[in-house]
Amino acid sequence: MNKTRRLLNACLLSLLSMLAGCANGRGHPLPYDAWFLGLFSPDYMEVWIETADVTDIQGRVFRQAMSGTAAIQTPPDNRGNPKGWPKRPGIGAGKLVIGADLPRVIYVNWQSLVEPQTYEAYIEIPEEARQLMLKPERSYCNLDGKWITDYRDFLTIGLAPGGIAKVWIRGQCTAPIEVTRVVGKVDPRGPYLGRSGGRYRPLSDISKAYVEKFGVPYGSW
Template structure:
């Protein structure tokens, strides 16, 4: 009986030890994909499809408006990305291993223009997402978020981060204009949303700062 109880206890402990581990090489249950844009440069993501390092594909892992700052007093600045920003509007990619590539198609509402590209996620990004933080957050020990910045002109920046450490840039890319236009190539060809008044006013006064991202 004592041997049986010891076996049960060890089994339970083993289950607890692996409860937070994700599939394959992922050291946690899931990672987060988020999208953001510079101040006032509003974006609508039509689709974001993920392929992980095991070849699994996850569709519609991003859609809708992205995280963007729209100060009503005009105090925002669309140039550059700043030193601190959130991890973007998005969702957790459940059941996926570390990301290998991401296809994204989006509407740059500030221009307006539609872009699409397939992002090859570098090995450095996966290494950083797998390393334990030297000074972990209270509940997070890894950089489990991948944030993708989408700017006018099809400029893309990518960072990995956690909820409590600074973002680390892991890639830059340039997307191509989507020849089928907005609305996923449908015949209506309409953009998803009109610009917010704050964005329209900023662009009328300052223009779009191409080359600053």
């Protein structure tokens, strides 16, 4: 009886795996349960994300895959440096995009609070990047001192003044790879999709002090 039950459970798991593969249209499931969408901004260049919507390769749209405050560092006494991008950006603030296949396009609408200005950008993810997201890589993790089979299942977007959006993919222990750079357009509706009468979110005192003293380093991103 136990042997029969184990056999039935194994068949059920196999069937569910096959159905998951058919659902993503590639005949097999992703090698991980979900991929992570994260967003960040350079030091002091604060950003509020109205929405980050994902369209996957099946044409399905995942609205509000991320929204809210982008990851940022604001060291006191103007000790930070917002110029350019870090050599190894972190994963950013974000969420797992559960149920999605690989990303085809990511739409981002955000407030750049230091300007202030509202931008929107359609970011097309190249096929080469998607293939890299499927490729296993033997990687050494410094945190626990172990070698693992890693996947680049983190997609990170950096948002900077001027409507700049830059994209990287990385794994838990693999180095980030730059994917693409997009210059977004000003959204004429303004902040909050035109529902706030042109009022932006307030800039923090630390970021405001930095910008008043040093300005915004346009052209460095």
